[in-house]
Amino acid sequence: MEEPRAFHFQGAKIIIRYIKGILTNKIFYTSNNDVKVVGYTNGDWAGDVRTRNNVSRYAFYLGTGTI
Structure with missing residues (x-):
């Protein structure tokens, strides 16, 4: 960051x-x-017919809490 600009700020x-x-916000674990x-x-x-881009989602849980 030798020359920070307004968009950096x-x-x-x-x-x-x-x-x-x-x-x-807190995650509680049992x-x-x-x-x-x-x-x-x-x-x-x-699935997007126009762009044919891949869309993926994921979720991970540790015990009862989402990580």
Whole structure:
């Protein structure tokens, strides 16, 4: 960052606002011995007729909390 510009500052402000907004969000984990990592995924291969782009989503859980 030898020559920061206005858009760098704007990007930093967006990140700080995001962090400020999620400070109260928490993930709770239960205390049991049966902790597993489970992952789910969903893919739509070329479902967009115009662009034929691949769209995929995923979620992972550690015990009862999403990571």
